[in-house]
Amino acid sequence: MNTFRFEKDGSIGRIILTDNPPGKQGLSFGDTLRNAVIAANRTDIRVLAFTSESGNFTVTKDPAELFAQGHQWFEAFTADVFSSIRMIEELRFPTVASVGGRAMGGGFELLLGCDFLVVTDTTALGIPEVSMGVAPMAGGVQRVAERVGRARAARITLLSEPVKGPDAVEIGLATHFAPAGELSKVTTDLVNQLANGPTQSYAVVRSLLRNWKSSGVASADIAMASITSGLLKTEDAQNAITKASQALKNQQPLPRMTFSGK
Amino acid sequence: MNTFRFEKDGSIGRIILTDNPPGKQGLSFGDTLRNAVIAANRTDIRVLAFTSESGNFTVTKDPAELFAQGHQWFEAFTADVFSSIRMIEELRFPTVASVGGRAMGGGFELLLGCDFLVVTDTTALGIPEVSMGVAPMAGGVQRVAERVGRARAARITLLSEPVKGPDAVEIGLATHFAPAGELSKVTTDLVNQLANGPTQSYAVVRSLLRNWKSSGVASADIAMASITSGLLKTEDAQNAITKASQALKNQQPLPRMTFSGK
Amino acid sequence: MNTFRFEKDGSIGRIILTDNPPGKQGLSFGDTLRNAVIAANRTDIRVLAFTSESGNFTVTKDPAELFAQGHQWFEAFTADVFSSIRMIEELRFPTVASVGGRAMGGGFELLLGCDFLVVTDTTALGIPEVSMGVAPMAGGVQRVAERVGRARAARITLLSEPVKGPDAVEIGLATHFAPAGELSKVTTDLVNQLANGPTQSYAVVRSLLRNWKSSGVASADIAMASITSGLLKTEDAQNAITKASQALKNQQPLPRMTFSGK
Amino acid sequence: MNTFRFEKDGSIGRIILTDNPPGKQGLSFGDTLRNAVIAANRTDIRVLAFTSESGNFTVTKDPAELFAQGHQWFEAFTADVFSSIRMIEELRFPTVASVGGRAMGGGFELLLGCDFLVVTDTTALGIPEVSMGVAPMAGGVQRVAERVGRARAARITLLSEPVKGPDAVEIGLATHFAPAGELSKVTTDLVNQLANGPTQSYAVVRSLLRNWKSSGVASADIAMASITSGLLKTEDAQNAITKASQALKNQQPLPRMTFSGK
Amino acid sequence: MNTFRFEKDGSIGRIILTDNPPGKQGLSFGDTLRNAVIAANRTDIRVLAFTSESGNFTVTKDPAELFAQGHQWFEAFTADVFSSIRMIEELRFPTVASVGGRAMGGGFELLLGCDFLVVTDTTALGIPEVSMGVAPMAGGVQRVAERVGRARAARITLLSEPVKGPDAVEIGLATHFAPAGELSKVTTDLVNQLANGPTQSYAVVRSLLRNWKSSGVASADIAMASITSGLLKTEDAQNAITKASQALKNQQPLPRMTFSGK
Amino acid sequence: MNTFRFEKDGSIGRIILTDNPPGKQGLSFGDTLRNAVIAANRTDIRVLAFTSESGNFTVTKDPAELFAQGHQWFEAFTADVFSSIRMIEELRFPTVASVGGRAMGGGFELLLGCDFLVVTDTTALGIPEVSMGVAPMAGGVQRVAERVGRARAARITLLSEPVKGPDAVEIGLATHFAPAGELSKVTTDLVNQLANGPTQSYAVVRSLLRNWKSSGVASADIAMASITSGLLKTEDAQNAITKASQALKNQQPLPRMTFSGK
Secondary structure: OOOOEEEEEEOOOEEEEOOOOOOOOOOHHHHHHHHHHHHHHHHOOOOOEEEEOOOEOOOOHHHHHHOOOOOEEEEEEEEHHHHHHHHOOOOOOOEEEEEOOEEEEEHHHHHHOEEEEEEOOOEEOOOOHHHOOOOOOOHHHHHHHHHHHHHHHHHHHHOOEEEHHHHHHHOOOEEEEOOOOOOHHHHHHHHHHHHHOHHHHHHHHHHHHHHHHHHHHHHHHHHHHHHOHHHOOOOOHHHHHHHHEEEHOOOOOOOOOOOOOO | OEEEEEEEEEEEEEEEEEEOOOOOOOOEEEHHHHHHHHHHHHHOOOEEEEOOOOEOOOOOOOOOHHHOOOOOHHHHHHHHHHHHHHHOOOOOOOOOEEOOOOEOHHHHHOOOOEEEEOOOOEEEEEEEHHHHHHOOOOOOHHHHHHHHHHHHHHHHOOOOOOEEHHHHHOOOOOOOOOOOOHHHHHHHHHHHHOOOOOOHHHHHHHHHHHHHHHHHHHHHHHHHHHHOHHHHHOOHHHHHHHHHHHHHHOOOOOOOOOOOOO | EEEEEEEEOOOEEEEEOOOOOOOOOOOOOOHHHHHHHHHHHHOOOEEEEEEEOOOOOOOOOOOOOOOOOOOHHHHHHHHHHHHHHHHOOOOOOOOEEEEEEEEEEEHHHHHHOOOOOEOOOEEEEEEOOOHHHHOOOOOOHHHHHHHHHHHHHHHHHHOOOEEEHHHHHHHOOOOEOOOOOOHHHHHHHHHHHHHHOOOOHHHHHHHHHHHHHHHHHHHHHHHHHHOOOOHHHHHHHHHHHHHHHHHHHOOOOOOOOOOOOO | OEEEHHHHOOOOEEEEEEEEOOOOOOOOOOHHHHHHHHHHOOOOOEEEEEOOOOOOOOOOOHHHHHHOOOHHHHHHHHHHHHHHHHHHOOOOOOEEHHHHHHHHEEHHHHHHHOOOEEOOOOEEEOOOOOOHHHOOOOOOOHHHHHHHHHHHHHHHHHHOOOOEHHHHHHHOOOOOOOOOOOOHHHHHHHHHHHHOOOHHHHHHHHHHHHHHHHHHHHHHHHHHHHHHHOHHOOOHHHHHHHHHHHHOOOOOOOOOOOOOOO | OOEEEEEOOOEEEEEEEEEOOOOOOOOHHHHHHHHHHHHHHOOOOOOOEEEEEOOOOOOOHHHHHHHOOHHHHHHHHHHHHHHHHHHHHOOOOOEEEEEEEEOHHHHHHHOOOOOOEEOOOEEEOOOOOHHOOOOOOOOOHHHHHHHHHHHHHHHHHHOOOEEEEHHHOOOOOOOOOOOOOHHHHHHHHHHHHOOOOOHHHHHHHHHHHHHHHHHHHHHHHHHHHHHHOOOOHHHHHHHHHHHHHHHHOOOOOOOOOOOOOO | OOOEEEEEEEEEEEEEEEEEOOOOOOOOOOHHHHHHHHHOOOOOOOOEEEEOOOOOOOOOOHHHHHOOOOHHHHHHHHHHHHHHHHHHOOOOOOEEEEEEEEOHHHHHHHOOOOEEEEEOOOOOOOHHHHOOOOOOOOHHHHHHHHHHHHHHHHHHOOOOEEEHHHHHHHOOOOOEOOOOHHHHHHHHHHHHHHHHHOOHHHHHHHHHHHHHHHHHHHHHHHHHHHHHHHHHHHHHHHHHHHHHHHHHHOOOOOOOOOOOOO
16 A cells, blocks of 8 residues: 655645555555644644655555455544544645646545645546445545535546546636646645745634535534634734735735744 | 326336326326335336436426415425425435426426436426415425525526526536437436446445535534445445456556446 | 615615725724614615625725724624624525625625625625735635635635636626626616515525525425425415416416515 | 324324234335325324324334345335324424333334324333344434433433333423323323414424424524514414413413414 | 613623513614623623513513514514524623523523523523414524423423423523522622633633534534634633642642633 | 553453553653554454543643643644544444543543443543633533533533532433442443444444434434445344344243344
């Protein structure tokens, strides 16, 4: 199975997936993912990017390697991976995934836990489990559905139809399209923007989005006052408001600001 | 009113709507629908297709025939039809609707209970109730909204604007578009694919989609482990995994597989 | 801050926003909004339109004016504005917003409480709060998300990317696009249509849409029978059914009907 | 299996369960229940009472009779029964169940669909399915839990512990306790009170309770205005308000009023 | 109708209800309530207590005064009152209601918006609306149900059975019971405790309770991290942790602490 | 901080908490809990019991040890603990907690993730966080509320009032009361019963309870058919049905059965 490692570069964190040869490093996808996420959560990074050395996101080159462990092992394995995906969704800073190749099954379900997904012409995203007589077990069905709606989700999940990069942005499965050859640049620009952005504002809005997607508008309405409380007092807000107010008075556009995350 | 009948052809079931002349067969839409759905649920079919002899899906040619029964009768009638629609949503195999003509009001609400909806150039879908001073009473408003989002739903339901076939696929109200003259072929191909597909995988994914649409991502997350449990042990999964694993090892594309439903 | 006033013209109500010079009329945005909504709720109007004298919808020309009041004042202020927005959503007749210029932040969040939003080429809609180190506090995040889905909402809310008029209709953030120079005409036509429409049917369908957006399909299903009960007995329904039945029997299109709201 | 029949006595309806000898009348529990509920829904009754000739509510004297039909038949059977239970919950008038003996498994799940449950010293209620290696399939787990809370529900459902009549009232599983020998009288009094009560008020409050139990307080809050709209105009409200106002002015207690249901 | 006024005494706020003679002060219940709540929200109080000069909480001595305004006026009136109740629930400090007499209908629904309810032997709480052929329109049904469960809620709301003070605590409808003659003392002690308590901790826990009651455990789980974030940095937390740590090290009980609210 | 270890004894698993001296073993509560839960999930046990060597469940003897790590560390720590609690709730077998002493704060929140809680006269359960100027951050507020209702939850969480063993059972915070000196026996009996019970039935009912508590009755209704599907075919069901059917035919009580878990 493939394995993850966490790297930290200033306020930017990266979780990188390495494709291992079949059987080479044992059943480490779940354990290395969990460890990488826990490590990321304990640092002071302000954005986390998911990339892959091969450009692809898959669990293993050899599914038989997985299924040979028995159904009880497999159900514990997917429960463990899914627990890590929810930990990603609950991180207190934004997350970005970037895929130039194939993100399939559990590999794609992992990326569906991120806030932003950057794709390009060579990207293919899919949920092939049904075509193999099984089903997504790490949250993929409901996360595809909330992004693309019921009709398209029926084709992607029930009929296992893959989605190419440009279509993924068109239908709302991905957030950013990078022209050919610019995947790295578009991703880096977005990651840098987020690393220098208002980290606490991001946390608040991400929480509202999660509340909405899980429990609807009324639930987000109810949590809103508590979640946004105190934000106005942050260092970032105080500085930005001063600058924005000045710009608006002078009828100038808002300046691109840099934030401390505090 | 129009009437339904159920037919079984091997693992394929069909519920067929017949347009009756006004007043000809009494108030049978609700009773024949319920009986057809119960009959379908008791067989061993693996897919259920809804078609209409006339190409249209409407409750009656003469609305006055309905409303003349009084509001108490009418409310009991729609409650009964809606109960059948929810039984359709809860069937343990996938469902397909195919419309070449007009599906309006209660006729369209019925089709909104299906997983797949195949349309063509001559198709028109609509919720005209508001333009008649009443309102959809069989689940149409919320099922249109979950498919096309709030803005388009406001126009379709509040303003009673109908949607043509090609637009229906574009906005996610329908799942499949059939070019002119190919409605029957596209529908048949889809029905055959589903009849030979992994019935138990379909059941699992359909249940996750229903849980998501009714209670959000968190609810589907919670039900997921139980719903997917045991799937790996099915005959279909065991066979498909073996074939898929072989193909992936040989770097071949996944073969189109046939499943037993077991 | 800017101020609102309510005007009534027969069965049409209007809440009009006036841009005041900075500091000119004190902190009146919240108070005048609440009073206008309460006034509207107490009349017998059948539609409520939100317009702005300047064409823009913003809270103030000088954000410093707001933030200078302190965070406790500001949190009470936004709670108060948000309470008015929910009162708008709960009005018993449909609501229309029309924007030819910029609707930003709290001004845009207000319009997201309306059923219909008419835009044109010069319209710009946005949630710039995050770019100022704060966050939307009047329901904007969840109401953008329910309209455009998670991926686009992430860009609009987390990255503060504004949306132009034509794109707003394309992605479902607005309901109606008016060609250049026709904003007023398109808005007026829609408002007149609604003012002469089946007010009680609108109330029923709006309630179902709100139930769906807040609690999902199952919740709307459960409330549906109660919400729709009695509608068939209204004067509007009785008249319209008679006319519609006649038209259908004669195989004529449904006539555009005028309703009394009763 | 046991069978149901519907009887109408003025504004009171009754669905009565007859214990049949094993194998005697085929697999009719589901069909006769559905037919009885549909019949009740089509009349003008104002209350529906569930009683049993033997005093017990069980599906069959011989479970082997059920399970011998195969798991696919059994799953269709329980889906059908559960569909009837939800139809009971959605009736537009209140429902009363009265049990002097044992209500177990599917028989008890049926009664959990009623608004009121009258018990006595000899009553025993239970969910024995887990102790037989299966599980409640007609909504019993969630309906017990919403009545008695998580801790007691764990014992009743997971450990299959039955509940005696007096305890059932104490913990909120039943609503009314009848002293020894008075089950019939207490039930009749309650049924008569409801049959002469404000039927439309009951419908409104029952709908709010269902909305609350399914989707929480916020959802009921949202549906409330629509559900309660128009109630003040009913004949019953007009008459009762006049009488109540008079009594309050005279500082007298409210008179027990009789309502027409209109 | 009765009228409210707001008073501030240091960090304690009070909203006091005055019983006016019939017709004396016009239709001011809703307006004076809204103004009092808005006033309370704009101060720096840390607890808000609801009391009544007469000991009773009712809307009016003469219901005919209310209903004579017509159903449209009445529906707007209850919508307005309900909006104020939700504003109470959303205040950023705890709320206490104290009732020695009768709290009925809209008066009781108001108190159901408070965190704490202190009662005594002479207290009576009730929802008499159904017995008058109408229904609670300000949130009472769902708020009684969430406190006492479905079975007791059915009796209190559908059958209009009132609840006496001691029973109200027993079944969870009220939080505190005051022995005869001590209502004022028990209330004052509680209000003082809250006024000197950790205001920001209260805000966090109140928000979690509201999220739970509206959208269930999963929704509160999702909002929890955001809602609790930053609490550890408050002045109150820093001081209390130091003292608690010291006490625990010395194996002493936790000292009763006084908090600044900051 | 205190530390956990996992032990397996046939089909019974145990997670045991050891109280370590302050500072002795570093910050290991979270890491050892997660590892113990993952280990439990990977075995073939059929029940998991939580016990403590000291009889108490607390995070640390010295809270200053925790808070000294800084608020960012602390928030990551609680997020990690909470992630383990949810993994406990999602285990595929039942869980039992047994407390003879004090379970406070995070220690009590952990036990709230279990299905059964056995207490005795010397037990004390509590959420003291608010009294320390902070708030429960591992799900305690919402899990206390769902067990004891809103009124009692307000006292336990907002006012930090502890609950003694007998009261805990009375109000539904705990499931089983053990008389003095019998805590171990009552716990062992329950654990043995569960270890020999119908593991797959337990999994189904636990999933329905979780669905209900998170998303209400309607959500559990929707998931029910999928979650219960296939249960009738298990070895345990087949054997038990045969025995039960035989007993019922002979009018004997159901025999206490032993199950294989398959």
